[in-house]
Structures are given as structure tokens and as C-alpha cells.
Amino acid sequence: MQPETNLPKSTAPFPQLFSGMLALSIALVGSAYLAGNALRSLRSNDVLTVIGSSTRPIRADFVIWRSSISSQQTTLPLAYQELKRYNARVRTYLKSKNIPDDAITVSAIETQPIPETNSNGMQTGRNIAYRLVQRFEIRSKDVDGTSAIAQSSTDLINEGIPFTSDPAEYLYTQLSQLRVEMISEATKDAKARGEAIVNVSGSRLGTIRKAETDVFQITARYSTEVSNSGSYNTSSIDKDIRAVVAITFAVE
Structure with a gap:
């Protein structure tokens, strides 16, 4: 069986604003400014773009x-x-x-x-x-x-x-299904963060207007390494895989 090694690419260019989002961790939704003035200014028919992420530990199953x-x-x-x-x-x-x-x-x-x-x-x-x-x-x-x-x-x-x-090169061959699951988890994370933002302003998170996925990052366990083109660590048996999405919600 030929191991699957190609990393998924975004269907559309990931917004430049979010290219460093893994390291920033969305700045965790929160400066004091966002928690105060900006959140209170959200109005009906506004949109809100939030970064969501999902990380899982994996272990190489092919060498x-x-x-x-x-x-x-x-x-x-x-x-x-x-x-x-x-x-x-x-x-x-x-x-x-x-x-x-x-x-x-x-x-x-x-x-x-x-x-x-x-x-x-x-x-x-x-x-x-x-x-x-x-x-x-x-x-x-x-x-x-x-x-x-x-x-x-x-x-x-x-x-x-x-x-x-x-x-030796250590690979993980079960990426296809895992990608789907992790994008779902990252989307739920984005929704939870978005709700935390709009609840402060008294608004409600609406439907998804736009969704974009960043490239996957497969790194050595606990590594903070990221690459704009995606990374695939083959030198470590134990790895982490990260999925990141940018979701734009309507605000009601």
C-alpha cells in the first residue's frame, strides 16, 4: 500500500490576515478593546470572521x-x-x-x-x-x-x-478521514468562539456566510513549527496534526 503523504490544499487562498493564526491562537478572541467597545458595536446584518482550530496527536503507522x-x-x-x-x-x-x-x-x-x-x-x-x-x-x-x-x-x-x-521516514497513512473529522472540530471551535464574542454584545450568531480552510500542519509532537505551504514532519514517530479554518458568520 502506497502511504498517503500529500497535504490538503485550500480550495481558496487562505486570508492573509489569518496566515499566522496558529501562533496567535486568534489572540484568543480577546483584547480589552474587543471585549468592550468593538463587541458592543456589533449590529444586525454585520458579519464576524473567527478562526477555529483542532489538534490531534497521531502516531506514524508506516516507515x-x-x-x-x-x-x-x-x-x-x-x-x-x-x-x-x-x-x-x-x-x-x-x-x-x-x-x-x-x-x-x-x-x-x-x-x-x-x-x-x-x-x-x-x-x-x-x-x-x-x-x-x-x-x-x-x-x-x-x-x-x-x-x-x-x-x-x-x-x-x-x-x-x-x-x-x-x-528513516515515518508516515501516517490514515489522513483522508481524519482531515474531515478535524475540519468539523475546527468549525465547531470557530462557532464556540464566535458565540463568545457576540454574546457580550447582546447579538446572536447567525448562519455561515463563508468558510475557508488553511493547509494542514503535521509536526513533531508539541512543536510550534508552521509553514504557509503546510508541513509534514517525517523524522518523528509521534506527531501532532493541526487543522485551522476561518469561518465568517452573520450576526443577528
Whole structure:
């Protein structure tokens, strides 16, 4: 199953006024001015735009871990034979860690000639060596198990194998339904805040005149990071997802 990684975009540009709303938290509905003069001035047929938000903790349910091996020798056959031995050792190691074969993708071998240069730094047209690289990619629902294997893969380096491990990418694949639920929660939050405002003025919150959604923010747990284009943290297993809406209500 291909994990869903695309963040939703707004159907319309989010108002510039609210681009920093996550950090401002709407300034929580409230300066003394809003609580006083501004609220008393609300009249029938006015409109009120309020920011609502919803935050939920989520945990990655899919992991992608990439790594590679390399060999550099004076001839291609020597480099290939060495890389072949490294490949066999890595596969044995992964099998010992209960990684199934169908979770592993192995790339074609990349060949990188190493050119000879003279004393002036100019290439002579000859190759003095060849460097071969082969890459591994593991995709798994076993987030904790794969993460532990990635961290312990230094065992291969201790054996003298030129093994390079990339940071694992942690994804959450159940975003579609969660987005809908969180937009609903954010809308209810906006309504509650709007009612708190108009009740002070003796008015009543009416129907929704306009609704806009900002991009979702998926960040490391408890992070205050935000991005105008949306963020999707893949370096942390435990994350927070935030949805924000701007709702314009009629005031009656």
C-alpha cells in the first residue's frame, strides 16, 4: 500500500490576515478593546470572521528506511565481486532481523568511474578505479521494529562493510478521514468562539456566510513549527496534526 503523504490544499487562498493564526491562537478572541467597545458595536446584518482550530496527536503507522553499500576497486570485475559479497551480507543481516523479502527493494547497481588526473588536475582519459553503489529500500508497517533495525545497523559497519543508513521516514497513512473529522472540530471551535464574542454584545450568531480552510500542519509532537505551504514532519514517530479554518458568520 502506497502511504498517503500529500497535504490538503485550500480550495481558496487562505486570508492573509489569518496566515499566522496558529501562533496567535486568534489572540484568543480577546483584547480589552474587543471585549468592550468593538463587541458592543456589533449590529444586525454585520458579519464576524473567527478562526477555529483542532489538534490531534497521531502516531506514524508506516516507515520507509533507505540504505546503501558501495565498493571501489581498480577494475569493474573486482568492484562487482566485492559488492556482491556485501549485498549477500546485508540480506543475511536483514533476514536475521525478520525483514521479509517483499518489504525490501534493491536498486540496480550504479557505476561511477574514477578518472585519472595529471599534475595539472586535468583528466587523462583513463580511469584508475570504479565505484559501484547499490541501494536498499525497506517499506513496512512495523514502525518500531524497523526503527530499531535502522539504529542497530551500525553492526554492519563494525564488520567493515561500507554501509550507509539514511534517516528513516515515518508516515501516517490514515489522513483522508481524519482531515474531515478535524475540519468539523475546527468549525465547531470557530462557532464556540464566535458565540463568545457576540454574546457580550447582546447579538446572536447567525448562519455561515463563508468558510475557508488553511493547509494542514503535521509536526513533531508539541512543536510550534508552521509553514504557509503546510508541513509534514517525517523524522518523528509521534506527531501532532493541526487543522485551522476561518469561518465568517452573520450576526443577528
